[in-house]
Amino acid sequence: xxxxxxxxxxxxxxxxxxxxxxxxxVESGEFVAIVGFSGAGKTTxxxxxxxxxxxxxxxxxxxxxxxxxxxxxxxxxxxxxSLLPWLTVFENILLAVEAVFPSWSAEQQKAHxxxxxxxxxxxxxxxxxxxxxxxGMRQRVSVARTLAMEPQILLLDEPLSALDALTRATLQDEIxxxxxxxxxxxxxxxxxxxxxxYLADRIIPLTAGPSATLGPSFxxxxxxxxxxxxxNHDEHFKQLRREIVDFMLGSKSERHTAITxxxxxxDIEPEDLNIPRSMTAWRKTPIRKxxxxxxAVEVKP
Amino acid sequence: MKSFKFDWLVLPFIGIAVxxxxxxxxxxxxxxxxxxxxxxxxTSKPYIMEPFAKRGEMDQGILRFxxxxxxLVAKGYALALIIGTPIGFFLGLSKTFTKAFDPxxxxxxxxxxxxxxxxxxxxxxxxxxxxxELGALxxxxxxxxWPTVLNTAVGVRAIPQDYLNVAKVLKLSRRKTLFxxxxxxxxxxxxxxxxxxxxxxxxxxxxAEMLTGRPGVGGFLWQEYNALIYxxxxxxxxTIGVVGFILDRLMSVVxxxxxxx
Numbered sequence: 001x002x003x004x005x006x007x008x009x010x011x012x013x014x015x016x017x018x019x020x021x022x023x024x025x026v027e028s029g030e031f032v033a034i035v036g037f038s039g040a041g042k043t044t045x046x047x048x049x050x051x052x053x054x055x056x057x058x059x060x061x062x063x064x065x066x067x068x069x070x071x072x073x074x075x076x077x078x079x080x081x082s083l084l085p086w087l088t089v090f091e092n093i094l095l096a097v098e099a100v101f102p103s104w105s106a107e108q109q110k111a112h113x114x115x116x117x118x119x120x121x122x123x124x125x126x127x128x129x130x131x132x133x134x135x136g137m138r139q140r141v142s143v144a145r146t147l148a149m150e151p152q153i154l155l156l157d158e159p160l161s162a163l164d165a166l167t168r169a170t171l172q173d174e175i176x177x178x179x180x181x182x183x184x185x186x187x188x189x190x191x192x193x194x195x196x197x198y199l200a201d202r203i204i205p206l207t208a209g210p211s212a213t214l215g216p217s218f219x220x221x222x223x224x225x226x227x228x229x230x231x232n233h234d235e236h237f238k239q240l241r242r243e244i245v246d247f248m249l250g251s252k253s254e255r256h257t258a259i260t261x262x263x264x265x266x267d268i269e270p271e272d273l274n275i276p277r278s279m280t281a282w283r284k285t286p287i288r289k290x291x292x293x294x295x296a297v298e299v300k301p
Numbered sequence: 302m303k304s305f306k307f308d309w310l311v312l313p314f315i316g317i318a319v320x321x322x323x324x325x326x327x328x329x330x331x332x333x334x335x336x337x338x339x340x341x342x343x344t345s346k347p348y349i350m351e352p353f354a355k356r357g358e359m360d361q362g363i364l365r366f367x368x369x370x371x372x373l374v375a376k377g378y379a380l381a382l383i384i385g386t387p388i389g390f391f392l393g394l395s396k397t398f399t400k401a402f403d404p405x406x407x408x409x410x411x412x413x414x415x416x417x418x419x420x421x422x423x424x425x426x427x428x429x430x431x432x433x434e435l436g437a438l439x440x441x442x443x444x445x446x447w448p449t450v451l452n453t454a455v456g457v458r459a460i461p462q463d464y465l466n467v468a469k470v471l472k473l474s475r476r477k478t479l480f481x482x483x484x485x486x487x488x489x490x491x492x493x494x495x496x497x498x499x500x501x502x503x504x505x506x507x508x509a510e511m512l513t514g515r516p517g518v519g520g521f522l523w524q525e526y527n528a529l530i531y532x533x534x535x536x537x538x539x540t541i542g543v544v545g546f547i548l549d550r551l552m553s554v555v556x557x558x559x560x561x562x
Contacts, residue, residue, distance in 0.1 A: 052466055070470045082463040086485040095481060099471040149471075 003028040003185060004049065004153060009058035011044055018044050020211040022058070024204070026153075026187060031179060033188040033196030034214070035244060036206030037252070042189045043079065045206070046157045049187065050076045062153065072100040075151030079158040081138040083130040083145075089117065090126045093145045100149045116148040120174065136167035140174070147178065153185040161191060168195075169228065175199060180224060193244045197237055198226060205244055207251035215247050336532040344532035361516065363540055370506050370517035371544070373434070377441025378502040382495060384442065385449035389494070392450065393457025393487070410447045414505040417443050418512050433513035437506075444505045448497035456490025457483060488559045496552040503545045518544075 002025030009022040018041040026032050036042045047053040048060055051070040060067045062074065070076075083092050093113045101109060117126050120140040130138050139159055146154065156175070160168045176199055179186060190196050196203040197220055205215040218240055222231065231237050321338055328337045336344070345363075347354070352364030391398045392406075421436030421443075428435050464486050468478045510519030518537050525533035 050470065052469060070466075070472070072470070072472060074470075076470055078463060078466065080463060082467050084464060084467065084482065084485070086488075087481075095473075095477075096471050099473050099477070 002026060003030075003063060004187070005059075005061045006049070007059045007061075009048060009055045009060060011041075011048060011053065011056050017211045019048075019213065021213050024214055026185060028185055029183050030202065031186045031188070031200045032217075033190055033200035033203045034206055035190055035193050035196045035203060035248065036212065037208050037248065038191055040206050040208055041210075041212045042191070042206060043157055046076065046155050046187065046189050050074050050155055052076075072096075072149045073152045074155055075146035075149050075153070076155040076157060077139070077142050077146050077159045079161060081130070081135075081142045083138055083141055085130050088127050088129055089122060089133070089141050092130070092141060093117065093148050096145045096149050112148060116144040119147070119178075120144045134167075135163050136171060139163065139171060143175075143178075147182070151184075153187065156186065156188045158189050158191065160195065172198060173228070176225060193241055193248075197222075197240055197244075198228065198231060203240070203244060205248050205251070208248070215251065218244060334531065336535065341532040341535050344530065345536040348533070348536060361521075363518075363521075363536060366516065366518045366521050367540060367544055369515070370510065370519065373437060373509075373515070373517065374441060374499075374502050374506050377438045377505075378445060378499055380438060380442040381446040381498055381502065382449055385446035385494075385498070386453055386491065388446075389450045389453025389491070390457055390483070392454035394483075399454070406447065406450065409443075412444075414440050414444045414508045415512070418509055422513075433515055437509035437513055437515065440509050441502050441505045445498040445502035448501065449491070449494040452490050452494025452497070453487060456487030456494075459490065460486040489556075492552075492556040492559050496549065496556055499548055499552050500545065503541075503548055507541060 004024070004026040006022050006024040009019060010017065011019045022045065024032075034042060034045065044053065048055055049062075049067065051060075051067045051074065054068060067074075084095070087095065090113060093116060094109060097104075097109045097112050101112070104112070114123075114126075117123055120143060122137060122140055122144065125133060125137060130141065133141070139162075143159070159175075160171050163171065172195060175188075178184075179199070186200075188196065188200060193203070193205075200220060202217050202219055204217045206212050207215055220240060221236060222234060324335075324338055328335050348363045352362040354362040355365060388402075392402065417440045418436060421439035422432060424439060425432045425435035460483065464482050468482045473481065506517065507519035507522070509515075510517040511523040514520055514523070518540055522534055522537035525531075525537070
């Protein structure tokens with residue numbers, strides 16, 4: 001049995017289905033990237049794994065145990081950093097460490113925090129508030145906070161999508177380095193196929209929503225550590241990217257959505273201007289005959 | 302820089318001058334009983350020049366009276382915050398609590414301090430000598446608590462889901478969630494409420510003192526009205542206004558400090 005498993009997981013909010021029949025199994029120590037369009041349900045998927053949401057049907061299991069609530073064994077790095085703005089870098093991480101390792105002495109907890117601040121190269125900024133940091137630095141704090149919890153599995157929810165290209169590249173390298181150092185199981189959600197291929201062992205596209213589901217998994221057979229420059233000329237990389245992009249675009253064009261609209265036709269009878277003004281006083285408003293119509297519109301992208 | 306000084310120093314004085322002129326003209330034309338600005342100054346001089354003098358129970362320097370009023374306001378206001386903030390938190394956190402108590406809050410909120418005061422006096426009738434003070438405190442607390450209650454509730458409801466997710470993922474205890482996440486996140490809203498509450502508390506004090514006859518700016522105002530010394534009414538009005546303005550400025554400085562959070 002796989003380490004992390006999603007079996008026929010579906011999730012809908014009210015009447016709108018977001019995910020349908022999602023099946024995923026991730027082995028221990030594996031780095032899996034999930035690529036999808038924005039709005040396809042990527043964040044919903046990771047929230048299900050984190051336990052922030054519960055599936056409408058199906059099961060999510062980690063190490064055989066069903067996930068129903070969030071817990072510190074699944075470290076999640078949020079897209080928008082989610083640092084508490086009234087705490088400094090150090091305090092933000094300490095809050096997590098105190099919550100996860102309550103039995104440790106204060107000295108131990110502090111040393112642990114320092115270790116992870118150093119790991120993401122933020123020691124000079126340890127006493128700054130998040131508002132004083134750049135986006136890339138904030139995300140590094142967020143990563144450090146999650147790693148300091150020493151989770152069994154790392155869930156990265158589009159961690160780099162809000163950053164500029166250069167910072168993005170630097171942080172991608174940092175994630176690759178952390179990954180080789182710690183050998184953690186990682187699930188990365190991203191909207192950038194290149195990022196997924198560069199970092200992950202396996203890359204799985206998410207079809208376009210609504211009712212999104214996971215496509216076939218693509219093995220990335222490029223040995224770690226990967227070199228950013230040479231990977232661009234790698235035939236395997238190029239082919240992989242082409243296949244993934246084709247699949248994703250294909251899934252989008254397959255969608256035939258019918259949108260039913262309620263149309264109200266304003267059927268206003270025009271005023272007869274030949275009748276003198278004084279005579280129309282008793283019926284000033286134009287006569288309206290309302291007609292309601294249901295209309296189905298086929299949408300093809 | 303030059304226009305900045307002109308805007309902030311000269312223009313307000315022009316405004317004051319215009320009002321003084323209108324006041325003077327009014328005295329000369331339609332309001333014969335209204336004391337003129339110069340007469341007001343003459344009569345008020347001993348109260349302003351010796352602001353802490355105590356010549357009798359109801360004949361004291363203006364700042365001494367202000368001090369009495371401020372102490373009473375501080376007590377009532379503290380009471381309002383102590384009661385109002387937790388109620389606000391419950392309203393923000395629990396939908397059931399909101400449904401149960403929001404209507405009654407909306408009904409009690411617009412009730413005037415003049416209506417609460419007699420009730421306060423009745424409630425503390427048994428307290429004897431302290432009845433008027435307790436009644437006044439009750440009135441201040443009940444009237445000034447609502448902005449704190451409502452703003453705290455709004456602040457708690459407006460906490461971004463991200464922060465709550467952090468608390469959930471870290472499995473923070475209830476106490477830690479409250480002190481590390483909920484309170485800091487809603488603090489800016491709470492302070493807006495505190496500031497509005499302080500304004501109302503200061504508004505209520507005058508009414509409370511007038512009706513109870515306690516020494517203070519409001520009590521002094523009412524006594525001098527009865528003693529036909531109208532100049533002092535104007536002195537009291539100006540004092541109340543200035544003190545209210547200073548309190549509001551002070552609170553906004555405190556509020557700004559928490560806005561960055």
